[in-house]
Amino acid sequence: MKAVRLIEPGRPLEMQQIDVPRIGARDILVRVKAAGICHSDAHYRAGRSPAYPLPLTLGHEVAGIIEQVGSEVTSLKTGDRVSLHYLISCGICFYCNRGSEQFCISVAMLGKHGDGGYAEYCRVPSRNAFLLPGEIPFEHGAIMMCSSATSLHALHKARLKPGESLAVFGVGGLGISAVQLAYAFGAMKVYGVDIRENKLEMARRFGAVPINAAETDPVAEIKRLTGDRGVDVALELIGLPLTMEQAVKSLAIFGRAVIVGITDRTFEIAPYDDLLNKEAEVIGVSDHLAQELPSLIEWVQHGKLDLSEAITDTVPLDADAINKALDQLEQSTEEVRVVITP
Numbered sequence: 001m002k003a004v005r006l007i008e009p010g011r012p013l014e015m016q017q018i019d020v021p022r023i024g025a026r027d028i029l030v031r032v033k034a035a036g037i038c039h040s041d042a043h044y045r046a047g048r049s050p051a052y053p054l055p056l057t058l059g060h061e062v063a064g065i066i067e068q069v070g071s072e073v074t075s076l077k078t079g080d081r082v083s084l085h086y087l088i089s090c091g092i093c094f095y096c097n098r099g100s101e102q103f104c105i106s107v108a109m110l111g112k113h114g115d116g117g118y119a120e121y122c123r124v125p126s127r128n129a130f131l132l133p134g135e136i137p138f139e140h141g142a143i144m145m146c147s148s149a150t151s152l153h154a155l156h157k158a159r160l161k162p163g164e165s166l167a168v169f170g171v172g173g174l175g176i177s178a179v180q181l182a183y184a185f186g187a188m189k190v191y192g193v194d195i196r197e198n199k200l201e202m203a204r205r206f207g208a209v210p211i212n213a214a215e216t217d218p219v220a221e222i223k224r225l226t227g228d229r230g231v232d233v234a235l236e237l238i239g240l241p242l243t244m245e246q247a248v249k250s251l252a253i254f255g256r257a258v259i260v261g262i263t264d265r266t267f268e269i270a271p272y273d274d275l276l277n278k279e280a281e282v283i284g285v286s287d288h289l290a291q292e293l294p295s296l297i298e299w300v301q302h303g304k305l306d307l308s309e310a311i312t313d314t315v316p317l318d319a320d321a322i323n324k325a326l327d328q329l330e331q332s333t334e335e336v337r338v339v340i341t342p
């Protein structure tokens, strides 16, 4: 089969002809119908985040049709439409046993630690596959397993309750999912903070109150709009110390700041004003859980999470086209969400 693979970090991906994966008794073989090209893939190609063993087929956002099931697989059958959960965990370690498989001691990520979806076929354990209803296009079924799933996990970690208010710092792909899911959770008011006018406009279309942080101090504006109370939950999706500080400072009493954006830099918290005096919390978020995915799929199926504007382009399973999309992700500050449709 054809597979577009990372041969060596720092070099363009290459098309290779490799064998169709052989499946074990509990595995399934999926004919890939859509594979999202993610910002993480650009990091793997550049070597900023190590992907191994090489050569490796990238692609962790995958949806397709089951081509073959292992002899012990009873819950799925050939022909089923599925979306794949990219964290392949052992199921028996300390963390897996406690339902926190993102911390599995031997977790392997599809398309990072094993061949992924930039190929005609992809093998996963059957428990990593979730039925995808016919109403959801494969393209949406692929991308929702990364950014939307992480937004959902962040809202779970935030313990967002009906009637609460939420500020989303960064209303790109992750943020637009967060805005919609927050309303699905019953949030009363969602504020979208960004500096890009087109992102703010999209946030507005999905019901968020836009706050342009290039024009106004978002903390002061959130305070003003909430009668000086602040928000119950602030979601930081950008990965900047400044916006992390703003997220914490925009909290109400008992507020929760949830940090999703990645940085290795530090940010400052004034312990008394920001935390103690509000009994506020700062919560980190890592990936998402398999158990969260069925409800995510239902929300997309029922239109609570609309991904129709999320995808900017589709490309064939072709090394040049995929490398070009990865170049765009490296260079553009605009939202780039390209999906491979082999």
Ligand SMILES: [Zn+2]
Pocket: 038, 039, 040, 060, 061, 146, 147
């Ligand atoms: Zn991704």
Ligand SMILES: [Zn+2]
Pocket: 089, 090, 091, 092, 093, 094, 095, 096, 097, 101, 103, 104, 105, 106, 107
């Ligand atoms: Zn485990």
